[in-house]
Amino acid sequence: MQTGAITGYIDVAQLVLYAFWLFFFGLVFYLRREDRREGYPLETDSGRIVDPGLIWVPAPKVFRLNHGQGTVAVPNDTRDSSRELAATRTAPWPGAPLIPNGDPMLAGVGPGSYALRADRPDLTLHGDPKIVPMRVAQDFSIAAGDPDPRGMPVIGMDGKTGGTVSDVWVDRSEVIVRYLELTIAAAEGSRSVLLPMNFARVDAARRCVKVRAVKGHHFAQAPGIAQADQITLLEEDRIMAFYGAGTLYADPDRQEPWL
Secondary structure (H helix, E strand, C coil): CCCCECCCCCEHHHHHHHHHHHHHHHHHHHHHHHCCCCCCCEECCCCCEECCCHHHCCCCEEEECHHHCCEEEECCCCCCCCCCCCEEECCCCCCCCEEECCCCCCCCCHHHCCCCCCCCECECCCCCECEEECCCCCCCCCCCCCCCCCCCEEECCCCCEEEEEEEEEEECCCCEEEEEEEEECCCCCCEEEEEEHHHCEEECCCCEEECCCCCHHHHHHCCCCCECCECEHHHHHHHHHHHHHHHHHCCHHHHCCCC
16 A cells, blocks of 8 residues: 555545534534524514524523623623514515605614614723713813814704804723713703714814714704713713614705716
8 A cells, every 4th residue: 555545545635525514514614603693593574483494503601891890791782672663664575665654764774773782881991981071081182283173063964053162072992082972952942962073074274063963953953871970881872873763864856866
């Protein structure tokens, strides 16, 4: 027999090849199970639960959250049945477009959809709220070469003023500006809302903040926050969803084709 041969029909190279095939099959099987750890079992837009079978869904794995905030096990069958879809399907088949019910800016569908994240603030490595106003994070300041938006009026896509910037919210971990806090004047009294910084453009020459996503009167409808000096993960998603909805629903012309 030749070098490496075990029998007349089997040699070391064959065994190595077969071992590689088994390893590769096991790796693909493992990865295909792990990518079903979150979001499974699937739920269709008609509300039907799709059962992928026991073999394709991994056993629940428990993740410990930092700073003693509890544990999360995935996959799980947790569903928020209290959250109803504020939209009407235009056709009975799967994948049919949805038309928002009521105010499309607050319906929570389409570009205004949001995830039900934890209703607690995101924390730094030291356990402090990560995103806070500069009146709390007093060791932060606006760079000398950048315009300070505090005191500037906020102008919507229709050219009307929606409020005035009263403070700047910073991310202590990323060291960037996350939100502008606006004071909205209303008949029942003033109200504070947050404007995500990535929806705003500070015009230093005209001393104003411009927002193309919504109109001036929309700022008063923005979701609020429960505590004045911190924001939860759920509140962040809802606020971002509101301005995201404005990119389509703030003006009826945006829902029509350009040509």
